[in-house]
Amino acid sequence: MPFADHSIEVDGCRTHYRRGGKGPPLVFLHGASGAPVVLPFMEKLAQRFDVLVPDAPGYGQSDEPEWLENIHDVAYFYLDFLNRLELERAVIVGSSMGGWMALEMAVRNTSRIGSLVLVSPAGIAAPRAEPADIFLLSPEDTIRRLFHEQRYAEERLAAPVTPEAIDLALKNRHTTARLAWEPRFHDPMLPKWLHRIDVPVAIVWGAQDRILPVAIAHELKRLLPRAELAIFERCGHLPQVEKADEFCDLVVRFACR
Amino acid sequence: MQIVLFHLMPYADLDLAAGRKNGTVWVTLPNRNFDPEKGHKLYNRYLDELEYGEALGFDVVAVNEHHQTAYGLMPSPIVTASALARRTKRVKIAILGSALPLRAHPMMVAEEHAMIDVISGGRLISGFVRGIGAEYHTFGVNPTFSHDRFHEAHDLIVRAWTEPGPFSFQGHHYKLQYVNLWPRPYQKPHPPIWIPSQGSKETIDWASHPERRYTYLQTFSPVKVVQRYLKQYRDTCAGYGYGCEDRQLGWAVPVYVGDSDASARAEAKAHFEAFRNVYVRMPIEMLLPPGYTSRESLKNVMKAKAQMFGDVTIEQAIELGLFVCGSAETVTRAFEGYWRDMRFGNLLVMCQFGTLPAELTRANMERFARGVMPRLKALE
Numbered sequence: 205m206p207f208a209d210h211s212i213e214v215d216g217c218r219t220h221y222r223r224g225g226k227g228p229p230l231v232f233l234h235g236a237s238g239a240p241v242v243l244p245f246m247e248k249l250a251q252r253f254d255v256l257v258p259d260a261p262g263y264g265q266s267d268e269p270e271w272l273e274n275i276h277d278v279a280y281f282y283l284d285f286l287n288r289l290e291l292e293r294a295v296i297v298g299s300s301m302g303g304w305m306a307l308e309m310a311v312r313n314t315s316r317i318g319s320l321v322l323v324s325p326a327g328i329a330a331p332r333a334e335p336a337d338i339f340l341l342s343p344e345d346t347i348r349r350l351f352h353e354q355r356y357a358e359e360r361l362a363a364p365v366t367p368e369a370i371d372l373a374l375k376n377r378h379t380t381a382r383l384a385w386e387p388r389f390h391d392p393m394l395p396k397w398l399h400r401i402d403v404p405v406a407i408v409w410g411a412q413d414r415i416l417p418v419a420i421a422h423e424l425k426r427l428l429p430r431a432e433l434a435i436f437e438r439c440g441h442l443p444q445v446e447k448a449d450e451f452c453d454l455v456v457r458f459a460c461r
Numbered sequence: 462m463q464i465v466l467f468h469l470m471p472y473a474d475l476d477l478a479a480g481r482k483n484g485t486v487w488v489t490l491p492n493r494n495f496d497p498e499k500g501h502k503l504y505n506r507y508l509d510e511l512e513y514g515e516a517l518g519f520d521v522v523a524v525n526e527h528h529q530t531a532y533g534l535m536p537s538p539i540v541t542a543s544a545l546a547r548r549t550k551r552v553k554i555a556i557l558g559s560a561l562p563l564r565a566h567p568m569m570v571a572e573e574h575a576m577i578d579v580i581s582g583g584r585l586i587s588g589f590v591r592g593i594g595a596e597y598h599t600f601g602v603n604p605t606f607s608h609d610r611f612h613e614a615h616d617l618i619v620r621a622w623t624e625p626g627p628f629s630f631q632g633h634h635y636k637l638q639y640v641n642l643w644p645r646p647y648q649k650p651h652p653p654i655w656i657p658s659q660g661s662k663e664t665i666d667w668a669s670h671p672e673r674r675y676t677y678l679q680t681f682s683p684v685k686v687v688q689r690y691l692k693q694y695r696d697t698c699a700g701y702g703y704g705c706e707d708r709q710l711g712w713a714v715p716v717y718v719g720d721s722d723a724s725a726r727a728e729a730k731a732h733f734e735a736f737r738n739v740y741v742r743m744p745i746e747m748l749l750p751p752g753y754t755s756r757e758s759l760k761n762v763m764k765a766k767a768q769m770f771g772d773v774t775i776e777q778a779i780e781l782g783l784f785v786c787g788s789a790e791t792v793t794r795a796f797e798g799y800w801r802d803m804r805f806g807n808l809l810v811m812c813q814f815g816t817l818p819a820e821l822t823r824a825n826m827e828r829f830a831r832g833v834m835p836r837l838k839a840l841e
Contacts, residue, residue: 339598339746339750340489340598340746341746342746370760371756374751374756374760378605378751378752378756381603381604381605381750381751381752382603382751382752385597385601385604385605385751386601386603388601
């Protein structure tokens with residue numbers, strides 16, 4: 205297991221992160237359910253990168269700071285996090301909510317960012333694309349919708365539910381609501397400023413995403429015309445889990461060129 | 462004791478099977494299930510029932526606010542309270558309550574309540590609530606800011622009612638350069654404020670605070686829960702160093718009075734069970750969105766889920782004190798017993814519930830008003 209746990213205080217927020225591997229820095233920004241465990245794709249990326257997996261403020265083992273009110277607060281926080289760790293030309297890989305955070309960071313400041321990999325990111329709305337309402341779905345339905353191949357959902361549903369896991373899930377859900385309840389999982393002002401992103405961008409999406417429909421990928425590509433768009437077939441909302449090998453190959457090829 | 466006739470104004474013509482099939486009549490039940498012609502008849506029937514409450518001698522008639530649901534057809538209690546303000550002469554009118562955090566701006570609530578208070582010549586009782594969890598889904602208001610918005614909206618409203626304007630209010634959620642309320646409320650310093658609640662320590666601590674001493678209403682809960690929270694309110698007052706007055710406590714409960722215990726149960730059964738098992742029902746994700754309650758409370762509800770979210774029969778509901786039903790004598794004795802134990806100064810009776818039709822509602826109101834109310838009013 206090449207990953208070690210770390211803790212650092214940034215903006216008054218005790219922040220937990222895992223770090224492992226060697227190479228250029230890569231920061232993985234997790235989605236709404238956090239990053240409670242090291243997943244195979246992280247291990248694989250750690251063979252080529254210095255991988256950092258922070259728990260965002262309000263998620264996982266990080267604090268819930270008083271100042272955390274909206275997605276912009278998270279963007280400024282993560283820019284301070286990059287400064288604090290003195291990361292240079294970091295590859296920012298953001299999944300879902302994390303992809304939204306990556307976009308909000310990059311429109312503000314890319315001085316420490318080398319490139320962005322946006323994995324079915326939230327953050328923008330697309331005409332006629334109806335995201336799932338994860339605040340109204342039961343936990344089981346949410347897990348089922350995350351995946352195209354239901355065996356991944358079955359695995360997650362079969363995992364034992366500990367009191368600690370319930371506490372973490374409620375904490376993560378609370379922060380997700382705080383950041384994304386309204387407007388739902390997007391920032392209507394964001395498209396105005398996407399042109400400010402001056403680093404290479406890759407957009408990755410599962411063709412069968414039942415959380416954020418793939419139509420949003422095309423809208424994002426329209427707004428970021430120079431971005432590379434990869435759509436994985438037979439894949440749901442988490443390509444890094446369902447198509448881990450292809451996903452990691454794409455990140456390496458894209459970020460190391 | 463002060464007796465309040467409380468109405469939810471449900472869509473009583475609901476296709477119950479459709480409500481059952483959808484799992485809830487809140488948020489997602491398609492509004493094609495609402496027939497405006499039936500709605501027209503229902504609104505007028507319900508308003509007539511509340512007006513009849515004045516004739517029957519109730520002290521207060523009460524309306525409330527719920528959104529996008531067959532459970533209650535009053536997205537704006539302002540509309541119904543306004544109609545009552547003109548059609549009644551003596552009875553007090555309670556709005557229980559306006560859902561402050563859901564409003565785009567609380568100044569509207571300050572203004573509308575002040576209008577009704579002035580029109581009615583000081584007969585308004587103002588209730589403030591946060592709105593139930595489902596309404597954070599339908600209104601898009603972020604539930605994690607619900608408490609903050611409630612408290613700030615309350616502060617703005619009370620200041621607008623009581624402080625000479627114009628003044629500026631710069632809150633975190635609401636900002637106004639000019640607060641200068643026209644009309645000012647009729648009552649001095651302002652209409653009484655009642656706080657309906659399903660029970661929470663935070664609400665009790667806040668409502669009972671010596672600066673506020675607001676009337677706390679425990680709504681539609683098993684009687685053991687009512688006892689626990691009313692006692693907690695009294696204890697909290699004692700902790701603040703003052704004695705709780707009975708008028709600071711209230712209990713809202715559906716009631717059915719029949720000619721006998723058996724006929725009461727027979728007449729109420731289908732309608733009460735529709736209320737409890739169709740109109741009230743919703744999934745936990747809808748009831749308790751993140752931040753609406755503390756995470757500890759949420760976990761407690763998750764543990765009690767089977768009991769809270771399962772069906773309840775009328776017999777179980779009577780046993781739990783969730784519903785008070787029987788002959789006038791039975792109902793009177795039940796309330797006298799509860800009163801001796803809890804000393805609540807306000808009893809809010811819901812004489813219509815679920816699908817209870819007009820004739821039974823009127824008969825229920827009459828039997829309650831004639832056979833139960835006089836003895837309860839005398840309690841003090």
